[in-house]
Amino acid sequence: MxxxxxxxxxxxxxxxxxxxxxxxxxxxxxxxxKSVLTNNYNNFNNIFSDLDYKICFSLKSNSNLSLLRILASLDAGADVVSEWEFKKAIGAGIPPQKIVFSGIGKNENEIKHAIANDCFQINVESLAELKKINQIAEGIGKVQNIGIRINPDVQSGTHEKITTGSLENKFGISVNETLEIFNKTKEFSSLSITAIAFHIGSNIKDLSPFKNSFEVAKNLIDKIQLNYNSLKTIDVGGGISPEERNFSFKDYYDMLISYFDKERFNFIFEPGRLIAxxxxxxxxxxxxxxxxxxxxxxxxxxxxxxxxxxxxxxxxxxxxxxxxxxxxxxxxxxxxxxxxxxxxxxxxxxxxxxxxxxxxxxxxxxxxxxxxxxxxxxxxxxxxxxxxxxxxxxxxxxxxxxxxxxxxxx
Ligand SMILES: Cc1ncc(COP(=O)(O)O)c(C=O)c1O
Structure with missing residues (x-):
């Protein structure tokens, strides 16, 4: 408020x-x-208390250290897209076990930094990037948790410049290619592909784009689990609009657990605008x-x-x-x-x-x-x-x- x-x-x-x-x-x-920031975080956080989850605040929306310290004190994690965002999150007291590294063009130094510093999960947006991360993790001698950011090819009903979940956009890996990647997991011995991630856009005021993306993700996850049973985490990204929204957090939660078994999966939420x-x-x-x-x-x-x-x-x-x-x-x-x-x-x-x-x-x-x-x-x-x-x-x-x-x- x-x-x-x-x-x-x-x-x-x-x-x-x-x-x-x-x-x-x-x-x-x-x-x-401070009070608005704190209330926004708590109001969202309170909805999910019976899930196994992380709220990874999206630093691209605001990465001021003092604000991050407040969020860290509330137990927030971080969604970062660069080495410096990673360092700011750590500097503010957010532990690496609560950091997700997203972004379509991470460079070698950024990947090395994330792996060497125990980043919880790196979200990958291409096969080429997956190969690069595997190579770097092997060099460092670690097995890195990976989320495959899928492109669910849905319309998010928001401004065209902040829509990210359709195949028109550069983001994510198509559903078909994701299935092919799972057929090749043996090639990635230094990766543990544990998550499916998606983020379909920002400032979304209607529940239906989320529903559509959940549906695509669920169908894909069911197919993957049939053969591999390796997925543990569903990372639903951010995008919930703080204003003029026609659904409540409870509606969102109910829909989420209607698609994904809360006893079987843990969840990552990456809100930015909603909190800040x-x-x-x-x-x-x-x-x-x-x-x-x-x-x-x-x-x-x-x-x-x-x-x-x-x-x-x-x-x-x-x-x-x-x-x-x-x-x-x-x-x-x-x-x-x-x-x-x-x-x-x-x-x-x-x-x-x-x-x-x-x-x-x-x-x-x-x-x-x-x-x-x-x-x-x-x-x-x-x-x-x-x-x-x-x-x-x-x-x-x-x-x-x-x-x-x-x-x-x-
Ligand atoms: C991967 C990812 N996660 C989370 C967010 C945060 O989105 P929002 O501020 O709309 O919640 C963004 C924003 O662009 C993003 O690209």
Whole structure:
């Protein structure tokens, strides 16, 4: 549940007003709520208590060390896609026995690092990768747990740029090829292929795409078990939308156990957005307003380099003013950033009639795929990140300095 609310027309995040935070911290900045992050994790976690399972938080959605430490304290595992994500998870206190290494293009160093450091499971997305991992594991002298990430060829009903489970997409191994791989398991003596994994996309609001993928996976698993009986783990990926969802976690759980025998299998869940999205906001200041031939632009100091989801995916993120003195003026208005790109825009509205230069605005639900996707484009620094825990505001990432920005350039 969002901690953002107006009290006496003043916007607060938890117990603190946005304007109060921005008096001490230069905009733009990310700000997270410890209680929202914790509640989101616990609400999801509580559903599965009678299963043998791991919740492996997807670091690509947010990998701030302080947030990861909070999740580690709640017993979360990690879904990582690079060596540095692996190291961050470990650094935050998540044990390697709770880490799943995903991704379609892991390089040799990343694979070596994962195996040498006892990564619980590596999810594989091609036969070529399987051969490479076997070779590396053999060299290290270990037997590595493997999940085969299948491509169930289902439509996820989400934005085309965040759909991953159809054969149009680069991800995963087809069902037929997966069966062929199981016919060759003897060739992979340093691998223990114990899991079937799938992840069909992000921000999924309907249960039916999950149902379709469970069905494909179940049919495949039944065939594999008939001959090999080697599968122990079903990794269902992430993708559950935190908002406007038409099903409950209980619906999801009931469907899961209707397909897969909970006495026979253990489960891995890889939520990202569900845990982190509404735990984070982006606070920005209005730099200028201008009206150009009847169209109004509100230029704020956060840009697509700080939060690129609208530019990349046409993502809609609601924007609120820090004081509620808003009215509709029926003028086509666009809230835009300062970057030299036409796609650097956040929201269209006909409201914000009374907004003034210097006012603070809040972009909602940016705790997932906000900071982790930010860049130095236009030579702009990575911005400050804050954590709110009751009345306390803590800096959890410093704003990048100019010296730090240029230090590796020769
Ligand atoms: C393999 C995998 N697992 C989990 C996730 C997390 O997805 P979400 O944030 O939608 O839960 C992703 C996101 O792209 C992913 O690629």
């Amino acid at each position: 969002s901690e953002l609310k107006y009290e006496n027309n003043i916007l607060r995040f938890g117990n603190i007003s946005i304007d109060e935070i921005s008096e001490k911290h230069q905009t733009p900045f990310y700000c997270y709520s 999205a509404d735990a984070g906001i982006l606070v920005s200041k209005v730099l200028y307003t201008k009206i150009s031939e009847g169209k109004k632009f509100i230029i704020i100091d956060a840009g697509m380099n700080d939060m690129m989801r609208p530019a990349l995916y046409d993502a809609q993120h609601e924007i609120l003013t820090s004081k509620l003195n808003d009215s509709d003026h029926n003028i086509e208005t666009e809230i835009v950033g300062p970057i030299c790109e036409s796609s650097d825009k956040f929201m269209r509205t006909t409201k914000f009639a009374n907004i003034q230069e210097g006012d603070n605005v809040v972009i909602k639900n940016v705790g997932a795929y906000g900071s982790t996707m930010s860049s130095n484009y236009n030579a702009r620094p990575f911005i400050e990140e804050l954590l709110i825990d009751k009345e306390e505001i803590q800096i959890i990432r410093k704003k990048q300095s100019f010296d730090d920005f240029i230090k590796n350039e020769l």
